Amino acid sequence: MRDQTVEQVIYWRFNVLHRVVHLVVMFAFIGVGLTGFSMAFSSVGLAQTFVWLLGGIDSVRYFHRFCAVILYLCVVTEILWGLYYRFVLRGNLLGPNSICFRIRDLRFFREHMGYLLGQSEGPPRFERFTWWEKLDYWTLFLGMHSMALTGVFLWFPEFFSRFFPGYFVNIAQVLHFDEAILAVLYKFFIHTAVRHLRPEVYPGDWVIFTGKVTKETMMRAHPGEWALLNAHQQGSATRDQ
């Protein structure tokens, strides 16, 4: 039993903006996926039922584009946050607390693989974001751009075929569909499994919804960041996120 009288030391990992963006992205992504696949696999009975429920193919198209616009607005929000982080909060986009990849992540990856294959005693001392968390983030972030590009091609084919040959629309269709499958497989299976099914956090990792982690989690999962925090300021629970 945990001792309730001792106040737990809390470390903030995600601020409210990031939590909101994650929630919105989550639902918009599910919406885009459901409507998109029910259009792509329109011969399947389940898809037809879903289209009927939403009120016909035009509504499904509208809903798909609505969710897509919301998704892309979240990407824009993240870009604006990056600018805010860099220029207002004076954060270092290439520093240890950033979501951006660093050269050091290659070393973390090698060491982590070595640990998983039994070549070392413990996992590497990960910083604020581990290499797979960064991969999670950047696959979606970059994927949204190629999906948006091919998406607007399919949304306004008359406009774009003024400047590009007609077969570009076909190419956009193939790429949009293939990347949709890739993205849905990655997010629905790999992302959720890696987040929630690891033994340390099973049955669920709530950090993206609560925003906070305990000292134990911090020491276990992000020892590099924890060490850095304690080196700078002894035990301060709230720092700029």
Next chain:
Amino acid sequence: MKPRLQTSAVAVCALAFWFMAVWMVGFSIAQEQQPSECLDCHRYRNLNSNEGILSSQQFCYNCHKEEPAAHADFRASKVSFQVKPEYFLKSPHRFVACIQCHTTVAQSPHRSLSGVQCSSCHPKINGSPGTHAEHQRVRCEACHTDSPFVRLDAANNEVKLSHTNAKQATISLAEHKVTDVSREEFCVKCHASNNQVGAPTMVLPSKSFVCIACHYSPMRMGSPVFILAMMVALMGIVGTVVFWFRASVQGEATSVHRKFQLGSEVVWSKIFSREIFSILKTVFFDILLQRRILANSVSRWLIHSLIFYSFFARFALSFLTLFLQKFSPEGELTLALVNKDSPFVATFNDLTGVFILAGVIWAMIRRFITKPEYVSTEEQDTLALVIIGLVTLSGFILEGMRLLVGQIPAQVALSAFAGYVVSKLFSLVNLGWQSIYGYVWYTHALLWALFIAYLPFGKLKHIFTTPLSLLLNYKKG
């Protein structure tokens, strides 16, 4: 004989025999098909192919290419039925078969009963919902065909192309020249002084998004007046929020970033906790049912409810209409809700309007005539009441004028029970209502723009601040 030569000779003979056989069989089939000459023309063409469409067009062009069309019926009236290639072959419909639009002409007798069917391909409210919502009784071709003569068909309350010109002589409508929608003639065909189709003289802009508080309106800013009003309102809102965040948040007095961080953290932790049920209770009882005003005074609650619920219901209906318009633009429900002459919408709008007006008048009486002791009147209270009252009043005047100018049939107009009375009153006076209508429209719009601009500054601010302060001070339980 060499084997290779032998093989070649056999192959040549076989080919010759094959061609002969095919020719003879084909000839005999052609002989048999000779009598079926109806199907030579009246064959069912595949209109999904370019070949089918062009051959279908050619079939019609057999007669409609030249002037005058050789039909006996029309020789007397000297009306041309020539479809002019210089217009049709440049139009967007050049790859569409004639019978795809004129769906009922391919039969005997050869005359169209339904007219051209635009909505078999195009949505009924196409492109610009702001314009089309007002023009639901106008047939597409009345505007989009380049003929200056239109008429109002009183029998089915439809504006359509006229088959006669101003001198009642029959004219041809066969040219197929499509109107350039970017030119002003597009609108002034109907919107001219003393027109017979029930259009106001002035070409009015579409409604703005800010009109959604009471009316269905498209997602656009509309007239510059509304843009100005929105900018003033936004400035006021931003100023208010900046003013709020000048105060300290949970002890933090300087860093705006920390204030937002702490404030948003509190909101987040309240939403995702058990206290959300107490908050929802506050939303339901104190904000939606206005329990505190009722505890204060029943008459005050009645007055406030007459205005508040009417606005709330109108906003809900307009928003639902906008949502449906985006989600299912062709749905029957959408088309009925977009049309302000449809029985439900007309009755609903008049009823809520009457309620608002009654609430405003009652409040005025209390403030200026009966003056109970507990009512303290400030200038900004009066200003808010006057704006709301004038907006509603001008709305009814406008509706009455629209029913009169538009020559809406009585059985349709009666659903707007208050507006119909106003229109009957106006009909007693013979003024140029067609030209006055535009000015009254702008008066109504300007009053609402004033409401929007005034929103964050005066008494009307309470629409946002009172629910907010109720939420911030909710009781746990």
